[in-house]
Amino acid sequence: GAVVSQHPSWVICKSGTSVKIECRSLDFQATTMFWYRQFPKQSLMLMATSNEGSKATYEQGVEKDKFLINHASLTLSTLTVTSAHPEDSSFYICSAPGTSYGYTFGSGTRLTVV
Amino acid sequence: RKEVEQDPGPFNVPEGATVAFNCTYSNSASQSFFWYRQDCRKEPKLLMSVYSSGNEDGRFTAQLNRASQYISLLIRDSKLSDSATYLCVVNRQAGTALIFGKGTTLSVSS
Numbered sequence: 001g002a003v004v005s006q007h008p009s010w011v012i013c014k015s016g017t018s019v020k021i022e023c024r025s026l027d028f029q030a031t032t033m034f035w036y037r038q039f040p041k042q043s044l045m046l047m048a049t050s051n052e053g054s055k056a057t058y059e060q061g062v063e064k065d066k067f068l069i070n071h072a073s074l075t076l077s078t079l080t081v082t083s084a085h086p087e088d089s090s091f092y093i094c095s096a097p098g099t100s101y102g103y104t105f106g107s108g109t110r111l112t113v114v
Numbered sequence: 115r116k117e118v119e120q121d122p123g124p125f126n127v128p129e130g131a132t133v134a135f136n137c138t139y140s141n142s143a144s145q146s147f148f149w150y151r152q153d154c155r156k157e158p159k160l161l162m163s164v165y166s167s168g169n170e171d172g173r174f175t176a177q178l179n180r181a182s183q184y185i186s187l188l189i190r191d192s193k194l195s196d197s198a199t200y201l202c203v204v205n206r207q208a209g210t211a212l213i214f215g216k217g218t219t220l221s222v223s224s
Contacts, residue, residue, distance in 0.1 A: 034211045043201070043216040044158065091155050094185075097209050105157040 002028045004096055006106025013084055013113055016101045020107045023094035030096040033077035035069065038091040047092075050077045084113040120202050120214035126221045131192045137185040137202030144213075146188050146205035147178050149187045151198045152217065158201055161187075192222045195216055 003026040013019050013021040023033055031052045036044040048069050056069035067081040081088055093108040120137045127133050139147075145179075150158040162169065164176040164185055175188040185202055202215035 009119050027165070034213075038155070040214075043213040046211045046213070051212060077117065093157055095212070097211075102160060103212055105159075108155070 002070075002096070002104040004094060004104045004106045006094055008109055008111060010110040011112070013111070015085050015113055016046070016083055018080055018082045018113060021081075021094075021111075023077050023096075023106045025075045025096055025104075028096075029074035031074060032075065033071060034075075034095045035079050035096065036093050038093065040080045042094065045058055046077075053078075060108060071109070074090060076078070081111065084091055086113045091114075116216075117141055118202055118204055119211050120215040121218050123199075123217075124179060124219035125222065126222055127192055129192055129194060129222055129224050132188065132190045134189075134190060135187045135200055135202070135220075137187075137209070137215055139183050139185065139202075139204045139213075141204070141206060142180075143206040144183075145208065146196055147185050148203040148205070148212070149174075149176055149185075150201040150203050150214075152201055153198050158203075158214075161200070170223060189220075192220075194222050194224060198221060199223045 005024045007022050007068040033050045035047045038044045047060045047062045048056045050069045051072035051073045056066045071077040089112050096104050118139050120216045149161040151161045152158040161167045162171050168177045173190045177186045193212050199217040199219045201217045
């Protein structure tokens, strides 16, 4: 079936550094990728939608200069958390729509900023 | 008001119990409806789609009432392995992002 590979699974970084999260579609072409964030005991909140070859669309309240999204190819979308701070610590997960298998999710990245 | 609202949890039930989860959504134009299961901050996994005619998958029964914008999930004969967070999910339009409820935590004990 359709698989989205997300890396890293977890990362610990120092405050002020940047972290890149990658999502690769392994056996299908993902023209669109949704990026979500989930804080403890909260729902998955849509942060942004990335589209191959065009600018990402950000949800209200999400800083586009802080959360850089790149969708350079049909199989790779990346989210870079720039100048990370402890309040950015969260579970980040990507999802690609529209395959015959429905929506496919990456396995998620647990980011801890210390 | 959040677009998808779910029962506050947690639900703590013994094995073999029947448990029901409820969910309401605010956007009447929503087109597709789902229940997902999420284990311990892992990725959510599709449990079942929800249709107006109601649908059943083994011990799980889902129901959609478009008029009242209400979705339900019934789990019969609960197993320990059913312990998880159940997410009510709607989709406004095919190909757009899924909208998640906060989730209801179920804990099944022996």
